[in-house]
Amino acid sequence: QVQLVESGGGLAQAGGSLRLSCAPSGLAFERFTVGWFRQAPGKEREFVALITWTGGITRYADSVKGRFTISRDNTKNTVDLQMNTLKLEDTAVYYCAAKDFGNRLSTAAPSYNHWGQGTQVTVSA
Numbered sequence: 001q002v003q004l005v006e007s008g009g010g011l012a013q014a015g016g017s018l019r020l021s022c023a024p025s026g027l028a029f030e031r032f033t034v035g036w037f038r039q040a041p042g043k044e045r046e047f048v049a050l051i052t053w054t055g056g057i058t059r060y061a062d063s064v065k066g067r068f069t070i071s072r073d074n075t076k077n078t079v080d081l082q083m084n085t086l087k088l089e090d091t092a093v094y095y096c097a098a099k100d101f102g103n104r105l106s107t108a109a110p111s112y113n114h115w116g117q118g119t120q121v122t123v124s125a
C-alpha cells in the first residue's frame with residue numbers, strides 16, 4: 001500500500017520559518033514528480049510547489065516564489081519544503097502529492113495519484 005507521510009507542520013509567527021518533509025511508504029520517488037499543495041478553510045486546494053525527481057526541475061506558485069524552497073534528498077528518498085518569511089495567508093493544511101504519469105510539470109491537483117493525509121501549518125501575527 002502506497003502512503004505519503006508529511007511531517008514538520010505546526011505553529012509559527014509571521015516572518016518565521018517552518019520546514020515540511022514528505023516521506024513515501026510503498027514506493028520510491030524515482031521517476032515521480034512530487035508536489036506540495038495547500039488548502040485553507042473555505043478555499044479550494046491550491047498548488048504550492050513541485051519538483052521532478054529526475055532532473056530536479058522545480059515550479060512554484062507566484063504567492064510563495066522567493067520564500068519557499070522545495071528540495072529532494074536522494075539518500076533519504078524524501079522531499080522537503082522550506083518555508084521562510086511566513087505570512088498569515090500561508091495558514092493551511094499542507095499536502096504532499098506524487099504523480100508518475102502525464103505531464104510531469106502539471107500543477108493541477110487531479111493529475112496527482114498519490115496523496116498524504118496533510119499537516120497543519122498555522123501562522124500567527
